[in-house]
Amino acid sequence: MKPNKAIALASVIVAVLLTGxxxxxxxxxxxxxxxxxxxxxxxSFALVYDPTRATPLMADDVGIWRWAGGxxxxxxxxxxxxxxxxxxxxxxxxxxxxxxxxxxxxxxxGGQTWAASSEGLPNPSxxxxxxHSYxxxxxxxxxxxxxxxxxxxxxxxxxxxxxxxxxxxxVRGLVHSDLPGSMNTGWLYASTxxxxxxxxxxx
Amino acid sequence: xxxxxxxxxxxSVIVDPVDxxxxxxAGAAGLFLSDDAGLTWRPASGEWSSDPVGLSLDPTSPNRxxxxxxxxxxxxxxxxxxxxxxxxxGAEGNE
Numbered sequence: 001m002k003p004n005k006a007i008a009l010a011s012v013i014v015a016v017l018l019t020g021x022x023x024x025x026x027x028x029x030x031x032x033x034x035x036x037x038x039x040x041x042x043x044s045f046a047l048v049y050d051p052t053r054a055t056p057l058m059a060d061d062v063g064i065w066r067w068a069g070g071x072x073x074x075x076x077x078x079x080x081x082x083x084x085x086x087x088x089x090x091x092x093x094x095x096x097x098x099x100x101x102x103x104x105x106x107x108x109x110g111g112q113t114w115a116a117s118s119e120g121l122p123n124p125s126x127x128x129x130x131x132h133s134y135x136x137x138x139x140x141x142x143x144x145x146x147x148x149x150x151x152x153x154x155x156x157x158x159x160x161x162x163x164x165x166x167x168x169x170x171v172r173g174l175v176h177s178d179l180p181g182s183m184n185t186g187w188l189y190a191s192t193x194x195x196x197x198x199x200x201x202x203x
Numbered sequence: 204x205x206x207x208x209x210x211x212x213x214x215s216v217i218v219d220p221v222d223x224x225x226x227x228x229a230g231a232a233g234l235f236l237s238d239d240a241g242l243t244w245r246p247a248s249g250e251w252s253s254d255p256v257g258l259s260l261d262p263t264s265p266n267r268x269x270x271x272x273x274x275x276x277x278x279x280x281x282x283x284x285x286x287x288x289x290x291x292x293g294a295e296g297n298e
Contacts, residue, residue: 041275047215047257049269056259056269056277067277069291089262133220173215179223179240189226189241191213196228198241 039071048085052092057111059085059097064111074111084129084173088154090136096155098126104141106155117155122146130174133186140188142171148188166190166197176201207244208232215258219265227284229255229270236284249278249287 043061050057055067057074059082065071081099088094095107096117103118104126118124125144132138137154140161148161165171173191181187182200190197207213212231219225226237233248234255248255249270257271266283269290277290 041271045257045271045273045275047259047269047271049259049261051261051263054261056271058257058271058277060275067290133218133223172213175216175218177218177223177226177240179218187240189216189218191216191228191230193212193230194210195207196213196216196226196241 039065039073041065041071044083046083046085048087050087050092051089057085057087057095059083059099064097066111075107075109075113077113078111079105079114083127086129086131086139088131088136094154096129096131096139098129098141100125100127100144102126104129104139104155104158117151118158119156120151120158121149122160128171128174128190130176130188133176133178135185140174140176142174142190145169148174163188163199166192166199168192168194168197207235211235212254214254214256217258217260219260220262221265225265225283227258227260227268229258234258234270234284247284249280249284251278251287 041060046059048057058065062080063078064074066074081102082097084098086096093110095111097105101124103121103124105114106117107114121143126141127144128142130140138152141149143149147165148163149158150161151158170193171190175189176186178186184201186201188199188201213228215229217227224238224240226241228235231254233246235244236247237244251272253272253274255270256273259269261267268280268284270278278287279290280287
């Protein structure tokens with residue numbers, strides 16, 4: 001990363017609001033076969049490793065899939081249009097999915113059913129999602145045209161963070177790191193068309 | 204070691220949970236690896252015919268990486284990106 005692409009940003013402590021869960025998401029408009037292992041991924045992809053199943057999970061334009069020597073549907077009602085996935089390592093049955101037009105979705109049963117988890121987000125245009133490196137109920141999301149949002153209660157309520165984000169606002173991925181040296185709990189990397197940007201997680 | 208290419212179109216970045224200085228970035232310019240938290244980068248791509256667009260690792264064995272390419276193929280590495288092989292039926296021996 002070029003030196004001028006490393007940025008450190010101001011700190012603000014944000015109050016946490018605990019509110020209710022989201023609504024249930026109906027099955028996707030395009031029915032997904034109960035089991036198919038020859039699926040060819042379509043469109044944009046997101047990948048996350050599931051340590052319980054010891055295999056990668058993948059989201060594409062059509063649905064969410066698990067690798068079993070071929071791609072098979074993760075569940076009967078996987079949402080479409082997902083471009084970001086996150087998995088709670090302490091509770092691997094808890095999955096998060098996000099995308100533009102999707103917002104944030106949460107599954108508590110390994111992807112069998114999904115519920116909206118977007119309360120507090122200004123719109124459903126979420127382009128990136130990251131789980132905190134050691135606080136499993138803290139996630140960060142990039143909302144297109146808005147900025148960084150954070151939840152500290154597993155997606156029940158999101159709040160805007162003061163961090164303005166990287167100079168390139170076309171954020172396509174976020175990842176949290178517990179690399180030492182932060183003023184707070186770690187660092188946040190953002191992937192963009194112009195490179196990788198690093199911000200101190202001090203909000 | 205060096206910088207990422209200009210306008211690398213990075214799609215995905217991941218961090219090694221055991222060694223947080225190790226960072227991987229995947230995009231149109233390929234896969235890159237940093238061992239100094241992103242200060243410098245070196246290529247870690249396989250013999251791929253399309254761009255890596257998705258990236259993940261096994262947190263219980265962080266040298267075990269997975270990449271999905273823009274053509275939809277899935278590749279795996281057991282040694283932090285030094286070698287890659289395609290996964291799936293018929294992929295064995297196709298390294």
